Amino acid sequence: MMKKIARFAFQLGAKIALNVNFVVEKAGRYFLLSEALKKVAGKDFYYAGTYFGKVKNGKFFPSFNLLSMLAKVEANKIVVEKKAAWLFICGRDVFRNGILEVRGSRKKGSHTLVINEFGECLGFGKIVGKLDEAVKKNGVAIRNISDIGDFLRREI
Amino acid sequence: MSGKEIFVDRYRQLGWEFENVQPRQAIRINVTNTKGKNLEERLQIAGVQLEKIPFLETGYWVRNSKVSIGATAEYLLGLYSIQEAAAQIPATLFTRLKGNTVLDACAAPGGKTVQLADLMGNTGVLVALDVKKRRLVALSNHLERCHVNNAIVYNLDVRQVSRLKLGFHRILLDVPCSGNFVCGKGWFRRRTIADVRRNAKQQKEILAEAAKCLLDDGEIVYSTCSLEPEENEVNMDWAAKHLNLKIQEIDCYGQKGLTEVFGSRLDVSIERCRRIWPGETQGFFVCKLKKVMGK
Numbered sequence: 303m304m305k306k307i308a309r310f311a312f313q314l315g316a317k318i319a320l321n322v323n324f325v326v327e328k329a330g331r332y333f334l335l336s337e338a339l340k341k342v343a344g345k346d347f348y349y350a351g352t353y354f355g356k357v358k359n360g361k362f363f364p365s366f367n368l369l370s371m372l373a374k375v376e377a378n379k380i381v382v383e384k385k386a387a388w389l390f391i392c393g394r395d396v397f398r399n400g401i402l403e404v405r406g407s408r409k410k411g412s413h414t415l416v417i418n419e420f421g422e423c424l425g426f427g428k429i430v431g432k433l434d435e436a437v438k439k440n441g442v443a444i445r446n447i448s449d450i451g452d453f454l455r456r457e458i
Numbered sequence: 459m460s461g462k463e464i465f466v467d468r469y470r471q472l473g474w475e476f477e478n479v480q481p482r483q484a485i486r487i488n489v490t491n492t493k494g495k496n497l498e499e500r501l502q503i504a505g506v507q508l509e510k511i512p513f514l515e516t517g518y519w520v521r522n523s524k525v526s527i528g529a530t531a532e533y534l535l536g537l538y539s540i541q542e543a544a545a546q547i548p549a550t551l552f553t554r555l556k557g558n559t560v561l562d563a564c565a566a567p568g569g570k571t572v573q574l575a576d577l578m579g580n581t582g583v584l585v586a587l588d589v590k591k592r593r594l595v596a597l598s599n600h601l602e603r604c605h606v607n608n609a610i611v612y613n614l615d616v617r618q619v620s621r622l623k624l625g626f627h628r629i630l631l632d633v634p635c636s637g638n639f640v641c642g643k644g645w646f647r648r649r650t651i652a653d654v655r656r657n658a659k660q661q662k663e664i665l666a667e668a669a670k671c672l673l674d675d676g677e678i679v680y681s682t683c684s685l686e687p688e689e690n691e692v693n694m695d696w697a698a699k700h701l702n703l704k705i706q707e708i709d710c711y712g713q714k715g716l717t718e719v720f721g722s723r724l725d726v727s728i729e730r731c732r733r734i735w736p737g738e739t740q741g742f743f744v745c746k747l748k749k750v751m752g753k
């Protein structure tokens with residue numbers, strides 16, 4: 303499992319150091335426990351500590367807690383302006399003219415975190431268009447993979 | 459008499475004249491997640507007009523909003539939670555939460571759990587229980603959205619909490635109750651005095667089990683959104699007499715607890731409880747109890 307998390311972080315150009323002893327699996331979902339929680343955690347908990355994500359059909363789906371953690375370290379990031387941020391939360395892709403800043407990889411196919419003007423992580427996506435500032439054409443630059451609007455969509 | 463008349467008459471006997479009250483939407487700022495951020499300004503720019511709730515440190519009424527308050531980026535980022543004003547009171551009544559082992563006994567959907575985690579500064583251990591498994595999904599989503607990382611959630615009836623073999627410094631008992639007419643459409647049609655009695659019995663069972671797991675000098679905050687004294691003052695009178703718990707003075711919004719209920723006289727310490735009749739907020743009741751040391 304740690305490999306899956308590390309591989310996901312690597313896709314985002316980030317490195318994450320985790321103490322294996324504090325990562326616990328529960329029905330395909332992964333949690334990072336604090337020392338205090340580890341001491342008291344029974345076997346049959348439903349949720350604990352920091353939720354990292356789940357594995358379904360062999361594929362890893364990161365939580366927004368993990369994305370926020372990765373946003374605090376060196377990683378591929380694009381900073382988007384207000385309207386683009388709102389559209390991204392609504393499940394839309396990011397267009398070139400919504401991007402304020404690119405950090406890390408600009409390569410097509412790379413994964414990148416999407417950050418708002420306040421430095422908060424809104425989700426992540428895949429670079430599908432050229433990010434070069436010289437490109438005038440305004441097309442889709444980042445394909446939305448996961449965004450925090452998911453909290454609302456889950457409740458439906 | 460119809461169901462409504464029975465309840466309205468009971469309220470009159472307790473000293474409150476019934477009036478229709480519309481619930482007001484309120485939010486609570488998650489302090490841990492908003493350090494160095496001007497949330498009020500951000501919400502104002504987004505078209506949300508807030509009004510500070512005078513009796514709460516981090517609570518605001520939503521005066522007007524051009525956007526859905528439960529769908530802003532700030533909400534999805536866990537910078538604030540939607541929580542009725544009176545419901546924000548119980549968690550604030552504990553002393554020294556940081557670093558302690560705290561139990562939120564009937565936790566879902568998690569508004570008060572997130573508030574406790576915030577007051578604990580994400581330190582210590584926060585054990586959250588709910589008996590209904592499907593409600594744990596909403597609770598978990600709430601914890602993830604608000605970046606809570608000191609909580610552990612179990613699908614467990616609080617009346618079996620001893621199974622966890624843990625001692626708690628603080629216990630929040632926001633117990634299942636009959637509710638009140640402000641927060642439930644058709645409340646008077648659906649509720650009977652038999653419901654009230656059944657709930658009161660279950661609440662006593664919860665109190666008794668919680669008292670067993672409370673450490674010496676530990677605190678319990680008991681709350682309901684019921685207006686019925688059987689679920690409130692009468693239960694607190696019972697707890698003080700049978701569970702080695704002492705009712706504590708609290709300084710919060712609300713009126714003194716009733717010491718005379720339908721002809722029965724309760725212990726004078728019940729005055730220390732707070733009863734909130736519907737008005738500025740929904741109806742609510744809150745009481746703080748402390749374990750008597752060494753018994």
